[in-house]
Amino acid sequence: MDDMPSQSSPLNQDLIQSLKDLLGEKGWTDDQEIISPHTSDWRGNFVGHSDFMVSPSTTEEVSEVMKLCHRYGQPVCPQGGNTGLVNGGIAYGEIVLSMARMNNVRSIDTFNNSLVAEAGCILANVHTAADEQDRYFPLSLGSQGSCTIGGLISTNAGGVAVLRYGMMRDLLLGMEVVTANGEIWSALRGLRKDNTGYDLKHLFCGAEGTLGIVTAATLKLFPKPKTATAWLTLETPQKAVELLSLVRKHAGDSVTGFEILPKVGVELAAREIDAVRDPLPNEAPWRILLEVSLASEDHAQDVLQTVLEKALEDSLITDGVVAASLSQAEMFWHVRESLPLVKRGFLTSVNHDISVPVSKVPQFLETTEAAMKEMVPDVEIFAFGHLGDGNIHYGVAERTDAENPTVKAKSLDITFKVHQIVTDLGGSISAEHGVGLLKRDELPDHKSETELNMMRSIKKALDPENLMNPGRVISVR
Amino acid sequence: MDDMPSQSSPLNQDLIQSLKDLLGEKGWTDDQEIISPHTSDWRGNFVGHSDFMVSPSTTEEVSEVMKLCHRYGQPVCPQGGNTGLVNGGIAYGEIVLSMARMNNVRSIDTFNNSLVAEAGCILANVHTAADEQDRYFPLSLGSQGSCTIGGLISTNAGGVAVLRYGMMRDLLLGMEVVTANGEIWSALRGLRKDNTGYDLKHLFCGAEGTLGIVTAATLKLFPKPKTATAWLTLETPQKAVELLSLVRKHAGDSVTGFEILPKVGVELAAREIDAVRDPLPNEAPWRILLEVSLASEDHAQDVLQTVLEKALEDSLITDGVVAASLSQAEMFWHVRESLPLVKRGFLTSVNHDISVPVSKVPQFLETTEAAMKEMVPDVEIFAFGHLGDGNIHYGVAERTDAENPTVKAKSLDITFKVHQIVTDLGGSISAEHGVGLLKRDELPDHKSETELNMMRSIKKALDPENLMNPGRVISVR
Numbered sequence: 001m002d003d004m005p006s007q008s009s010p011l012n013q014d015l016i017q018s019l020k021d022l023l024g025e026k027g028w029t030d031d032q033e034i035i036s037p038h039t040s041d042w043r044g045n046f047v048g049h050s051d052f053m054v055s056p057s058t059t060e061e062v063s064e065v066m067k068l069c070h071r072y073g074q075p076v077c078p079q080g081g082n083t084g085l086v087n088g089g090i091a092y093g094e095i096v097l098s099m100a101r102m103n104n105v106r107s108i109d110t111f112n113n114s115l116v117a118e119a120g121c122i123l124a125n126v127h128t129a130a131d132e133q134d135r136y137f138p139l140s141l142g143s144q145g146s147c148t149i150g151g152l153i154s155t156n157a158g159g160v161a162v163l164r165y166g167m168m169r170d171l172l173l174g175m176e177v178v179t180a181n182g183e184i185w186s187a188l189r190g191l192r193k194d195n196t197g198y199d200l201k202h203l204f205c206g207a208e209g210t211l212g213i214v215t216a217a218t219l220k221l222f223p224k225p226k227t228a229t230a231w232l233t234l235e236t237p238q239k240a241v242e243l244l245s246l247v248r249k250h251a252g253d254s255v256t257g258f259e260i261l262p263k264v265g266v267e268l269a270a271r272e273i274d275a276v277r278d279p280l281p282n283e284a285p286w287r288i289l290l291e292v293s294l295a296s297e298d299h300a301q302d303v304l305q306t307v308l309e310k311a312l313e314d315s316l317i318t319d320g321v322v323a324a325s326l327s328q329a330e331m332f333w334h335v336r337e338s339l340p341l342v343k344r345g346f347l348t349s350v351n352h353d354i355s356v357p358v359s360k361v362p363q364f365l366e367t368t369e370a371a372m373k374e375m376v377p378d379v380e381i382f383a384f385g386h387l388g389d390g391n392i393h394y395g396v397a398e399r400t401d402a403e404n405p406t407v408k409a410k411s412l413d414i415t416f417k418v419h420q421i422v423t424d425l426g427g428s429i430s431a432e433h434g435v436g437l438l439k440r441d442e443l444p445d446h447k448s449e450t451e452l453n454m455m456r457s458i459k460k461a462l463d464p465e466n467l468m469n470p471g472r473v474i475s476v477r
Numbered sequence: 478m479d480d481m482p483s484q485s486s487p488l489n490q491d492l493i494q495s496l497k498d499l500l501g502e503k504g505w506t507d508d509q510e511i512i513s514p515h516t517s518d519w520r521g522n523f524v525g526h527s528d529f530m531v532s533p534s535t536t537e538e539v540s541e542v543m544k545l546c547h548r549y550g551q552p553v554c555p556q557g558g559n560t561g562l563v564n565g566g567i568a569y570g571e572i573v574l575s576m577a578r579m580n581n582v583r584s585i586d587t588f589n590n591s592l593v594a595e596a597g598c599i600l601a602n603v604h605t606a607a608d609e610q611d612r613y614f615p616l617s618l619g620s621q622g623s624c625t626i627g628g629l630i631s632t633n634a635g636g637v638a639v640l641r642y643g644m645m646r647d648l649l650l651g652m653e654v655v656t657a658n659g660e661i662w663s664a665l666r667g668l669r670k671d672n673t674g675y676d677l678k679h680l681f682c683g684a685e686g687t688l689g690i691v692t693a694a695t696l697k698l699f700p701k702p703k704t705a706t707a708w709l710t711l712e713t714p715q716k717a718v719e720l721l722s723l724v725r726k727h728a729g730d731s732v733t734g735f736e737i738l739p740k741v742g743v744e745l746a747a748r749e750i751d752a753v754r755d756p757l758p759n760e761a762p763w764r765i766l767l768e769v770s771l772a773s774e775d776h777a778q779d780v781l782q783t784v785l786e787k788a789l790e791d792s793l794i795t796d797g798v799v800a801a802s803l804s805q806a807e808m809f810w811h812v813r814e815s816l817p818l819v820k821r822g823f824l825t826s827v828n829h830d831i832s833v834p835v836s837k838v839p840q841f842l843e844t845t846e847a848a849m850k851e852m853v854p855d856v857e858i859f860a861f862g863h864l865g866d867g868n869i870h871y872g873v874a875e876r877t878d879a880e881n882p883t884v885k886a887k888s889l890d891i892t893f894k895v896h897q898i899v900t901d902l903g904g905s906i907s908a909e910h911g912v913g914l915l916k917r918d919e920l921p922d923h924k925s926e927t928e929l930n931m932m933r934s935i936k937k938a939l940d941p942e943n944l945m946n947p948g949r950v951i952s953v954r
Contacts, residue, residue: 202680223729248700250772427668447673
């Protein structure tokens with residue numbers, strides 16, 4: 001953590017007083033009971049500390065806060081819903097800058113299919129606002145009840161609709177940012193085409209707060225999809241990859257979900273969680289949750305039926321069922337969403353968020369499982385996720401009641417090996433969770449010095465004093 | 478053109494000799510007959526000059542060329558198919574760096590739906606390579622027989638499929654770049670998800686060669702679309718915007734084309750160009766070319782029929798026809814593609830490539846036409862283009878045989894006024910053509926100093942010696 005603030009450096013009291021005067025009592029706190037939930041993550045993996053937290057309520061206040069911090073050389077740690085998994089939003093001595101009070105949906109333009117939301121907006125509230133206008137905002141993930149638009153942009157969040165709609169950056173039409181020196185860059189124009197220079201929003205998106213503070217964004221809306229959902233069981237990941245190709249041949253580019261689940265995970269979920277059951281209990285080691293979106297539900301159902309018959313014919317699947325009702329489809333998705341919970345609850349696991357080209361997922365799974373079995377005697381591979389994107393959440397696990405628990409003890413070796421295989425296959429060691437502090441010092445093993453130097457130059461160009469979430473993603477020292 | 482090389486500065490002969498030795502006779506020329514087509518644009522609007530042109534055949538050669546140019550402080554002007562419209566790829570004393578010899582499709586991964594193409598690949602050849610593997614690369618525009626992948630990336634090209642598939646940047650999975658100091662950044666991994674730091678490819682995309690040289694890219698492929706096409710006539714652009722909303726309600730997110738054409742343009746094309754006729758000759762002042770892509774042609778046809786009936790019912794359109802055959806659909810598109818030609822051939826016009834939010838297109842057209850009629854007595858407004866993207870190609874025209882031609886004489890005032898209205902409506906003065914030198918000095922009227930300063934900092938960070946296409950897009954002097 002070389003270029004992070006010293007844990008003991010006291011805050012300048014003139015700065016603190018100026019911030020208090022600027023924001024008023026609703027806008028700041030030094031009460032540790034209020035601050036501490038913001039300086040640790042919900043899983044309790046990371047515990048930081050901060051003596052002062054600001055919660056501006058307008059873009060102008062964020063700008064004034066940054067002007068003051070810039071004048072006093074005070075680093076800040078911007079924070080959204082604090083649902084991150086890579087230790088990117090936890091303060092270690094910096095002032096916490098919470099965006100929670102900037103939570104308005106500023107406007108919706110139904111003819112332009114766009115919505116302007118402030119950084120502190122909860123994702124679920126954006127879903128509702130779009131829905132009320134008969135529109136759809138596709139980004140969807142487990143934490144949508146608490147994660148915020150600003151955090152989703154700063155981490156370029158993924159989720160279960162990426163296959164069809166892309167990551168968060170693909171859903172951005174505009175952005176409002178406060179720079180490291182407190183200037184406001186307002187580019188909220190909801191334009192689908194604008195070729196007037198470097199596209200800066202793609203720099204701030206995914207920068208994890210290290211280049212500036214996203215205060216608002218213009219988001220793309222879509223027509224509400226008419227979907228059909230199927231649950232399939234199959235023998236190998238290779239057959240799953242071929243199945244995806246078959247589906248796209250029949251359903252075109254309308255595949256909106258293609259999630260892979262392991263038998264072991266589905267069984268565990270069915271056993272441990274109420275209202276979760278295995279839709280098709282059988283011996284096949286893998287399941288696929290498949291969703292297509294077309295112009296009408298009937299047509300989507302027809303397409304899935306055709307695909308199912310063809311897939312059985314080609315013995316790509318051992319069995320399959322198309323959800324007969326919305327509630328049955330929701331039940332299928334409920335199984336998928338319960339997997340992270342059962343993994344956390346009933347297994348000890350070392351987890352990875354990796355991606356490889358879709359065509360190489362089978363090779364990745366095969367190679368890595370073999371390597372893990374050599375390292376951990378009673379290993380349970382708990383691999384699931386967004387096969388359609390080549391993104392697998394790869395858990396190297398063991399029953400919590402294992403006789404000689406070894407996963408945690410060997411976690412560093414395990415992660416080193418998994419990430420090595422990923423890189424050999426041309427993959428990414430962080431498909432959707434980001435870098436933060438957790439993976440920062442691993443990047444040099446997986447990226448060229450040329451790329452890291454370009455990242456450093458850009459960080460220095462936009463944040464020369466290194467005040468924006470210093471040390472996360474890339475170290476400039 | 479403040480920070481462009483002096484037109485008289487002679488090239489360093491040691492550098493020239495080193496480049497000759499490096500590249501061999503196929504890789505360089507100082508023959509003006511060969512160079513001159515590269516130092517002027519196909520419309521003859523811009524005429525530059527260069528004493529030396531290099532044509533490297535590998536990424537390593539590009540790297541060595543840039544190392545030499547970096548050592549000697551020699552600026553370069555990278556060039557693809559030279560089909561640009563904004564004076565971004567014409568040399569004014571720099572060495573021309575033509576990517577024409579790097580024209581291989583390196584690989585195709587059908588299960589990953591990706592293709593790796595070198596910068597010099599002609600777009601039409603990428604279409605063919607994808608087609609041969611039963612895949613589809615959607616980017617499509619008039620110059621596809623000569624424009625290259627590198628140029629399309631450097632200008633973030635748009636075209637007629639943006640509504641559904643996005644601009645060039647949305648079709649990029651990876652990139653290979655030679656930096657200003659000659660290093661090779663290779664990131665061709667065809668990953669759909671990778672959150673390991675700043676997404677640099679989005680900086681190089683749209684930078685018009687000012688940050689580095691794109692030498693290859695990994696492109697997204699799609700299933701071949703099953704389309705249906707309709708030709709509609711209507712009274713006002715407002716009805717066209719409402720029609721788009723109606724289509725999306727019935728066709729979901731499957732609308733792949735929504736082009737607006739003026740009656741005057743279609744009539745002119747039908748009169749002047751063989752094989753072009755007005756599919757529905759009537760008095761309605763506007764036509765819409767509508768295309769939807771679904772899982773099957775039949776279903777797409779059904780959806781369009783439904784939309785047509787509903788649109789007539791709601792009197793959004795005065796008439797409409799769904800293409801009964803592929804050849805009829807191609808005829809519709811032929812009319813669309815002929816509009817730029819007839820405008821250039823039979824009218825004197827001052828042209829603009831603008832965008833506004835889709836919802837504001839009607840207001841833009843109304844306000845601007847009124848303003849133009851005040852400035853030009855016999856003005857013919859020739860407005861057409863990608864209404865679904867809010868992108869209008871706006872020609873302020875006159876019959877070439879006009880008694881007192883005034884458009885050309887007043888072109889500066891006309892463009893100033895059009896762009897002023899665009900900016901007042903929150904639009905862009907270059908939706909898809911880029912900035913180059915043509916629009917560079919206009920940017921300060923339309924972008925904040927904060928944004929321009931960020932662009933300058935990034936240019937200085939990645940090209941400190943200002944050797945990459947200096948002076949285009951943004952001036953750092």
